[in-house]
Each structure stands twice: as C-alpha cells, then as structure tokens.
Amino acid sequence: MQLFFSEDIESDICTLSEEESRHCVKVLRMSVGDELSLTDGRGTMCRCRILDAHPKACTVEVVERTEGYGRRPYSLHLAVAPTKNTARIEWLVEKAVEMGIDRITPIVCDHSERCILKKERLDKIAVSAAKQSLKAYLPAIDEPTPVAELIAAPFDGQKFIAYCDGDHRTPLRDAYRPGSNALILIGPEGDFSPDEIRSALDSGFIPVTLGNCRLRTETAALAATAFFNLSN
Numbered sequence: 001m002q003l004f005f006s007e008d009i010e011s012d013i014c015t016l017s018e019e020e021s022r023h024c025v026k027v028l029r030m031s032v033g034d035e036l037s038l039t040d041g042r043g044t045m046c047r048c049r050i051l052d053a054h055p056k057a058c059t060v061e062v063v064e065r066t067e068g069y070g071r072r073p074y075s076l077h078l079a080v081a082p083t084k085n086t087a088r089i090e091w092l093v094e095k096a097v098e099m100g101i102d103r104i105t106p107i108v109c110d111h112s113e114r115c116i117l118k119k120e121r122l123d124k125i126a127v128s129a130a131k132q133s134l135k136a137y138l139p140a141i142d143e144p145t146p147v148a149e150l151i152a153a154p155f156d157g158q159k160f161i162a163y164c165d166g167d168h169r170t171p172l173r174d175a176y177r178p179g180s181n182a183l184i185l186i187g188p189e190g191d192f193s194p195d196e197i198r199s200a201l202d203s204g205f206i207p208v209t210l211g212n213c214r215l216r217t218e219t220a221a222l223a224a225t226a227f228f229n230l231s232n
Helices: 018-027 086-099 119-132 147-152 194-202 217-231
Strands: 003-005 013-015 035-039 045-052 059-066 076-080 103-108 158-162 182-186 206-209
Touching (some): 003 119, 035 059, 086 103
Parallel strands (some): 003 035, 158 182, 158 206
Antiparallel strands (some): 013 059, 045 059
8 A cells, every 4th residue: 555645535526735646656566457555644544546647746636535534542651851863862753753652842851961852753753753664643743842841731641650760660561550541761871860850759750760771862761662552
C-alpha cells in the first residue's frame, strides 16, 4: 500500500500537493487507474483511484473511507529534552512515530544544551515516518516548552519522570498500568536538576528507572516509547 498525506480529504475528489504529486507520478510512476491510500493524519484513511496523473497536481477519487484507522485506546505523550546534536532528536522523532506516539514535547531544562528546534522540519519527518509505517494519526509536536510549565499542566493519566540517580525509583514496567494514558519526562544529557525532580514529584509524577544501563537521552526516550507500546 502506497500511503500519501493530505490535510484536506473531506471531498470525494482530492488533489495531492505538488510534493506528493511528484512522488506519486515521477518517482513511483503511478498512472491513471492505479490505487493508493491517502490520510489526513487525523485518523481518516482513504482508498483512492488516480483520475489525473499530473506530476504537479495529481487528482484522485476516494473509493473507500475509513474513520479512526488504527486508533489506540490509550495515548502516549513523550516530553524529552532536545539533544545537542539535532540529528539525534530527528532520529528519535522518526522512530517514535513509527512505533506509535500521540504527542512529543521538546522540554527546556536547567541542564539543556539546546533550546531551539526547527519544528517545521520535525513535522516533515513525522509525516514521512507516518507514511512509511502506514499510520493514519500524526502526533502533535510542540514548540520547545519549559519543563516547569509542563510539570504544572494538568494531565489525565499516569505521569512519570525518568532520571539516572536517586532512591525510591520504580522500574517503569512495575509502575505503568497498561491501558492508561501516559506522560513521561526524559531529561537532557546532564539529567534533570534536583529542583526539577523535586518539582515533578511534588506534582504527582512517579519516579521511574528504565534499567541498570545509563542511556543517552534519545535512547531512553525510544526505550520508553517501545515499552508503552509493547505493554499495550
């Protein structure tokens, strides 16, 4: 199944963007009568037939429409400090989307080495990963947010903070209740500061460990994403 993305697929006749049209007609060499799948990233999946294989404005007809395609009974919110090397956070976004994620919030922490990200580029990576893994839901990707702001925000589900050192941490596998919405905080290369950890615990976050190995930021974030999806 070749999956394409369009923000507007409410009509039975849709025109792909110039970028998607070029990929469809020039790269994949699809032509009139060929079928493809189309999603809006909000849960709608359509089976379509090409009416006009124009390389800049490919027109398709919706043959079958499915709402809530691949909807999960829980949500996963990953809040992670951007890595100094932007390639690592871009890799994380790609892999997290492939596995299944609902929201990604880059967080700015006391020990953060990077506070600025190109959200537009992360959005494009997310779209590409969703298409590759046949997802009908695109995650929300937030602008970089102070971790204190996220800690103070309400959340309907279980809240976790993973950090390297300290007592009274519970293995994530023992703390999470499958089926529950989850928000997990993953800190920067220098870990969360004691004040940030204390603030999170005072706000109801559960202190967890991902195991005995010390992981890179992006590795820890992906390990947590994989855990939640496997648990469910």
